Amino acid sequence: MPRKLRVWIPHYFYHIVCRGNRRDDLFRDAGDFKTFKLILAQVHHKFPFEIAAYCLMTNHFHLMLRSSEYPISKVMSLINKRYADYYNTKNNFTGHVFEKRYFAEVLNTYRSMLEVSKYIHLNPVKAGMVVKPEAYKWSSYSYYVTENVPNLYPYMNITPVLDCLNVPEELKMEQYYQYMLQDPESEEESTSFRDSTKFGE
Numbered sequence: 001m002p003r004k005l006r007v008w009i010p011h012y013f014y015h016i017v018c019r020g021n022r023r024d025d026l027f028r029d030a031g032d033f034k035t036f037k038l039i040l041a042q043v044h045h046k047f048p049f050e051i052a053a054y055c056l057m058t059n060h061f062h063l064m065l066r067s068s069e070y071p072i073s074k075v076m077s078l079i080n081k082r083y084a085d086y087y088n089t090k091n092n093f094t095g096h097v098f099e100k101r102y103f104a105e106v107l108n109t110y111r112s113m114l115e116v117s118k119y120i121h122l123n124p125v126k127a128g129m130v131v132k133p134e135a136y137k138w139s140s141y142s143y144y145v146t147e148n149v150p151n152l153y154p155y156m157n158i159t160p161v162l163d164c165l166n167v168p169e170e171l172k173m174e175q176y177y178q179y180m181l182q183d184p185e186s187e188e189e190s191t192s193f194r195d196s197t198k199f200g201e
Contacts, residue, residue: 008071009106013052013160015116016072017103018080019060021096026059026087033138036061037153039082044155047075051155053117055124055139062120064107066160076102110164117144117161118180133180145177 020026027033033056040051053064067075084097107113121144124136133141143149143158162172165179 006071006073006104007106008067008073009108010068011066013050013064013066013107013113014072015103015105015107015120016063016065016076017060018076019099021099023059023099026061026083026097027056027138028091032087032090035086036083039079039086040155041153043075043078043082044153047078049075049155050157050160051140051153052113052158052161053120053140055120055136055141057123057127057138062123064113064117064120064161072104076104113161113164114179121180144173145180147173 018026027036036056043049047067047070049065049067049070051063051065053062055062065072065075080098080102087097088094105116107116121133121139121141124130124139125133130136133139134145140156140158143151143156144162162176165172165175167175
């Protein structure tokens with residue numbers, strides 16, 4: 001039976017998750033994490049895309065990614081192929097590196113953009129790897145809570161997430177930090193979301 005075609009909506013971000021085959025580690029050392037980020041930059045040069053949030057865990061990764069010019073499937077196919085080639089060559093392995101197809105969910109509301117970015121950044125905390133998200137080196141959280149962080153990667157763009165907050169520009173990073181500290185049950189009351197339900201409207 002043929003695979004169901006991926007739906008691509010150019011102006012929306014997607015929450016993408018890829019896992020290692022059999023839940024094996026995808027990233028074994030700092031060099032693997034750095035190489036993956038380098039591959040993102042290389043693929044971005046060929047097929048431009050934006051990443052608003054990411055977290056590279058040991059056996060899987062999360063991306064909040066938008067591709068306005070090329071289908072998400074084309075972008076992810078090249079990213080995963082290049083990393084799989086690197087991983088197999090480095091470790092003298094053969095065969096599949098990733099488990100089945102990647103997960104992709106469209107984020108079409110301001111609330112979903114914020115909630116998924118929070119979920120992504122809290123992944124290492126929930127896994128017991130760190131106590132606070134800012135202590136985890138391989139995520140985008142530092143861009144959100146530290147001003148003037150050098151953006152070394154052309155694909156990074158946190159503005160679409162921060163713009164989901166209905167506060168003045170100069171308060172958005174502080175508001176996001178407070179949002180990260182909130183319990184899920186209190187978020188609706190204490191977080192000021194933009195009025196429009198649909199992202200981008």
